[in-house]
């Protein structure tokens with residue numbers, strides 16, 4: 001499996017109650033919920049925006065706690081990223 005955030009091959013993964021704990025050589029260790037992985041919002045994000053979501057999760061995690069990417073993450077709660085409207089390739 002590859003990292004859901006950066007796409008790098010991950011060191012390890014283990015399942016939690018509602019998601020997966022990822023250990024990525026680039027991103028470090030974090031939890032991501034199945035709900036997020038399956039969500040349209042997450043799948044629409046650019047890799048750089050996924051990194052922002054992870055950074056935000058790291059910022060809001062308690063010291064010593066594993067950052068968690070969940071549906072209440074600000075990036076995932078907002079509507080579709082407006083910059084997508086600039087790329088009209090069709």
Ligand SMILES: [Zn+2]
Nearest residue numbers: 003006024027
């Ligand atoms: Zn990663």
